[in-house]
Amino acid sequence: DGGITQSPKYLFRKEGQNVTLSCEQNLNHDAMYWYRQDPGQGLRLIYYSQIVNDFQKGDIAEGYSVSREKKESFPLTVTSAQKNPTAFYLCASSISAKNTEAFFGQGTRLTVV
Amino acid sequence: GNSVTQMEGPVTLSEEAFLTINCTYTATGYPSLFWYVQYPGEGLQLLLKATKADDKGSNKGFEATYRKETTSFHLEKGSVQVSDSAVYFCALGGNQFYFGTGTSLTVIP
Numbered sequence: 001d002g003g004i005t006q007s008p009k010y011l012f013r014k015e016g017q018n019v020t021l022s023c024e025q026n027l028n029h030d031a032m033y034w035y036r037q038d039p040g041q042g043l044r045l046i047y048y049s050q051i052v053n054d055f056q057k058g059d060i061a062e063g064y065s066v067s068r069e070k071k072e073s074f075p076l077t078v079t080s081a082q083k084n085p086t087a088f089y090l091c092a093s094s095i096s097a098k099n100t101e102a103f104f105g106q107g108t109r110l111t112v113v
Numbered sequence: 114g115n116s117v118t119q120m121e122g123p124v125t126l127s128e129e130a131f132l133t134i135n136c137t138y139t140a141t142g143y144p145s146l147f148w149y150v151q152y153p154g155e156g157l158q159l160l161l162k163a164t165k166a167d168d169k170g171s172n173k174g175f176e177a178t179y180r181k182e183t184t185s186f187h188l189e190k191g192s193v194q195v196s197d198s199a200v201y202f203c204a205l206g207g208n209q210f211y212f213g214t215g216t217s218l219t220v221i222p
Contacts, residue, residue, distance in 0.1 A: 006156075033210070042202065042214035043157075050208070058209070090156055097208045101147055104156035 003027065006091050006105035013085075015073075021076045021108045023091035031097040032074035035090045036060060043090065047101050049074055050097040078110065085112045115140045119203045119213025126193055126220050134188040134216045136177075136203035145206035146170075146179055146186040150199045151215070157202060160188075195221045 004025045015017045025032065030048050035043040045058030049068040063082025068074055074093075078085045088109050092102040120135040134167030138146065145164045149157040167179035175190045186203060198220050203213040 004156075007211075035212075043212045045209060048209050092157075092210075099163055100145070100206065101159050102157075102210055104149075104158070106125075106156045107154070 004091060004093055004103055004105040006089075009106065009108060010109055011110045013110070015110050015112055016080045017076055018079050019085075019110065020108070021078070021089055021091075023074045023076065024104060025072050025074075025093045025097075025103075027093060028071070029085065029093035029095050029103070030071070031094045032068070033092040033094075033102065034058075034064075034066065034074070034076045035092065037088045037090060046076065048097070052066075085110060115144070115205055115207060115211045117211050117213040118130065119184050119215050120176065122200075122215070123217040123219060126218070128195055128222050129192045130220075132188070132190040132193045132197075132218070134201055134203075134218070136186045136213060138184050138186065138203075138211075140184075140205055140207070142207070146177070147204040147206065147210075148175070148186070148188050149175055149202040149204060149212075152199050155168055160201070189220050191192050193218070195220045195222055 007022045008102045034046040047066040049055035065077045090107045091105045094100045094102045116139045147162045148160040150160045151157045161172040163170040163179035169178045177188045200215045200217045202215045205211040
């Protein structure tokens with residue numbers, strides 16, 4: 001089945017450790033996105049990529065890093081510089097970055113203790 | 114810049130009541146507009162979309178019309194069910210997506 005897969009669904013890390021969240025899509029989409037969602041809040045854009053080997057910062061990129069070495073993969077690293085990393089992280093993709101709908105993964109809930 | 118303003122929640126309705134969730138937008142050009150739905154602990158699912166002025170998107174009894182003159186894309190459903198309880202997000206497309214803050218809907222039997 002085509003879709004976006006985020007793994008793991010739940011992730012626990014100790015404070016000060018970097019952690020990488022996986023996002024894979026087999027929809028052959030060019031554009032991919034990472035959002036952060038806090039309880040009762042909307043979605044805030046962390047990074048997005050319109051094409052392989054290129055990505056741009058979103059509204060809250062500080063303390064995060066990404067790579068886009070393959071079309072189907074867009075991993076997000078939450079670094080120790082992120083002051084409040086506990087949140088629900090959503091990955092999405094779209095055919096292109098031109099007004100087409102986004103398809104979302106099931107999310108990863110990261111808890112830093 | 115582009116932005117979306119969405120009706121504050123939470124909204125609580127009785128089963129079979131009429132639903133309206135307001136959404137207005139600010140944008141340059143002619144963006145596509147979307148409504149997404151999120152169930153607890155899950156990602157967002159596309160509910161409906163409209164790509165140009167006066168288009169009506171519809172799905173599962175939900176409807177929204179792209180109104181350029183009022184820059185609005187209000188979500189409506191004539192008769193809600195308990196299973197419609199979820200959080201609804203209005204979104205604007207373009208080089209990136211702009212989401213509203215979400216409206217939580219609870220439908221009680």
